[in-house]
Amino acid sequence: MKKILALIFILTTFLFAQIDANLEIIKKTKTLPSIAVNIASDSAEIATLSKIKEILVKDFIISGHFDVSLSNNELKFEDEPDVIRLANESLDLYLSLSAKKNLDGSYTLFTKLYDINAKTLTLQKSYTTLKENRYPFLAHRTAISVNDHFKAPSISWMDKFVVFSNYVGSKKANIMIGDYTLTYKKTIIRGGLNVFPKWADPKQKSIYYTSYNYEKPTLVKLNIYTQQKNVIMQSDGMIVASDVSKDGSKVLITASPNNQPDIYLYNTLSKKAKQVTNYSGIDVGAQFIDDESRMVFISDRLGYPNVFAKSFNSRGVERLVYHSRNNSSATSYKDNIVYVSRENENEFADRTFNLYLMSTKSDNLKRLTSSGINQFPKFSQNGESLLFIKNLNGQSSVGIIRLNFNKSYLFPLYNGKIQSIDW
Amino acid sequence: MKKISIYSFLIASVLFTGCSEKNVDMNVNNEPEQNSETVLNTIPDTNVEQVMDGSFSMIEKAENGAYYMINGKKVFIENIYFGFDKYNLTADMKEKAMSNASKLSALNSSTTIKVTGNTDEWGTDEYNYALGLKRAKSVKNVLENNGVEANIALVTLGESNPVCSEKNKNCWSKNRRVEHTLVK
Secondary structure: OHHHHHHHHHHHHHHHOOOOOOOOOOOOOOOOOEEEEEEOOOOOOHHHHHHHHHHHHHHHHHHOOOEEEOOOOOOOOOOOOOHHHHHHOOOOEEEEEEEEEOOOOOEEEEEEEEEOOOOEEEEEEEEEEOOHHHHHHHHHHHHHHHHHHOOOOOOHHHHOOEEEEEEEEOOEEEEEEEOOOOOOEEEEEOOOEEEEEEEOOOOOOEEEEEEOOOOOOEEEEEEOOOOOEEEEEEOOEOEEEEEEOOOOOEEEEEEOOOOOOEEEEEEOOOOEEEEOOOOOOOEEEEEEEOOOOEEEEEEOOOOOOEEEEEEOOOOOEEEOOOOOOOEEEEEEEOOEEEEEEEEOOOOOOOOEEEEEEEEOOOOOEEEOOOOOEEEEEEEOOOOOEEEEEEEEOOEEEEEEEEHHHOEEEEEEEOOOEEEEEEO | OHHHHHHHHHHHHHHHHHHHHHHHHHOOOOOOOOHHHHHHHHOOOHHHHOOOOOOEEEEEEEOOEEEEEEOOEEEEEEOEEOOOOOOOOOHHHHHHHHHHHHHHOOOOOOOEEEEEEOOOOOOOOHHHHHHHHHHHHHHHHHHHHOOOOOEEEEEEOOOOOOOOOOOOHHHHHHHOEEEEEEEO
């Protein structure tokens, strides 16, 4: 039975997501609770509900905290499940779903979670969205609340928007938001060239992005709800918001007012920018580290792009990566750094960009991807997951790596090519 | 060219005034000698207009550059190309940039040359955009050091502006380029 479940699990994983070839699949043990997700037999709104169920099952699998059973049961929403029979199927949890379209057009998902071993209804929640096309978030919220109910490590990133720039033609890129699976997507800036979007605040109300629709490259802040736009800064050459501090008060900006790309620390309250690097080559891609007292950044001061760190209050620059001679972007969480390494031509492809995970406190180095162009790595808030973009064979995808589980999942974008992403 | 037209104009004006004075002499002496000035005003002054005012217009774009009319002369401003992950100019490209400089030095300082850096598709991060900018800067340096007086504005488009999309080395090298656009 266990073998079948494990096999089904593996097959399901392949069904729902692509996995990077070089990552190992961890052997499943019985420490994960087995959960079945079923649509109540008397529910309306089956079409959307089926899609919600699909996303919910994916969320549980990706969390790595549940074993998803394909056990299918005919059960009305108000009826109790046959716990004896389900216990015999080695099921630990049974999640029943029902939905309703309300008079005002809003859509409500009803959920009931039964603990089979305790023979009780352990969690009952409903979630409503004003717009039915936002149903993926109903699934994500359900997964998060079941996950949190069992005090498993947080997967709250699943409920967040990703914001990304999408190349749709030559000198044309639109800014879009979506759920992490890209099932829900919405274009929020359209027309001309708009790149490098970044969330401006933890509540995801505003974004920074670079617009080429002004006389010179311009950093714009947009409130995605009110549509209010503010020009933050302009620069000849290039301008990019690289990272935003946790409270949104400081922004690390790459700009080149004298045609020289350097990093600036911008204070959103005083509206003043302080130049932080002044090497005459390339200094870009800064990210806050160490409680925002230092930054990690990319510089070619050694003749090739590599990863360095610097305090905001002193001049010294520390080299962080000693592997490879071409590391063009980095993200960090506590002692961990993930960086992008351009690798030479090999038998798989002309050039690949792979993600590497290293610790500043040890010699550990782990390659996280094996093929394609993998870029824009960004840790989740709790450092357990990594967001990235993969471009392979003309297909652009959002990637999620669950670092503790050595698992990687891809969500393709079918129209366009992702330029950059943030969550 | 400039000197010859000025001299010929001067000579022409002398000749014309000379003729008119002759005519005046044949009439009664009391008539005011206004003829020389009048004659000057009726000469079609095409030669006077042909100073080097730095005027330009774009004729057409080609695969590896653009044709411009500068001061009435058709010139080709060539794109400058770069090696993979590089922003320095090879000897060959430096020569092309200097040749561009000599053509663009005819422009005056109120014109802006927009020098745009581009990269191939390998990489969309900030480093890639910065590479485009450094390429544009390398070209700007050559232009400024070789007599270009016009304003030079730099911008990088990274990999967002490809001229081709085939997945081969030939296309990638075509995209690693700097382009020039003249702006009033």
